[in-house]
Amino acid sequence: MTTMKTTRANLVVLDMAGTTVADGGLVEQAFAAAAQRLGEDPASMIDYVRATMGESKISVFRHLFGDEARAQAANAAFEEAYGELVDGGRIAPVPGAREAVDELRAQGRTVVLTTGFARATQDAILDALGWRDLVDLTLCPADAGGRGRPYPDMVLAAFLRTGAVDGVQQIAVAGDTSYDMLSGVRAGAGIVAGVLTGAHDKQQLQTHGATHVLGSVAQLPGLLAGADR
Structure with missing residues (x-):
């Protein structure tokens, strides 16, 4: 008997600065x-x-x-x-980011926040935004062996630590930089979504492997709901 395989993205790995966090340069x-x-x-x-x-x-x-x-x-x-x-209060969520995370979790997906910052800085951002309990897991490079993007290590650490999906094709990665795209592609993620609220433009994101380009992370729940099968 053949088991039907699912490609539903039940693990969502999100970048912070520029993707879910608007740091204003x-x-x-x-x-x-x-x-x-x-x-x-x-x-x-x-x-x-x-x-x-x-x-x-x-x-x-x-x-x-x-x-x-x-x-x-x-x-x-x-x-x-x-x-x-x-x-000094110089940081805020990308508009709709918190609501997007809440919606992703309501859809039954596990959400992980990743960053290129050190753990102390990541924690300071989470505390400033009141996001300590927002997601299932947060990761910085040191949590995944020390290598950050463009290596796939943090995405794969999210895969291994959460146990949320059976295969990497069931991962969705979203970020605002070419390195976010590369890390998602190298991890084998089924969806690698670039967002236009941060560092790099549509061409840069697509050149480095984006499967989709969105105006912001606020559009991600709709994209994933439409892609579920």
């Missing part, structure tokens, strides 16, 4: 502050920072500074600066 501001604290000119590096939005921040600093000690110092300065901006 705080990543660039925190990077500039970190570079200045180390005596570097942020203007010479900002293009690379923009191109690698979504990547683990320590990986970005390793590329920019080369030396591990200097990269760690830059990352610590970045996390401190970003935390100060969060504490």
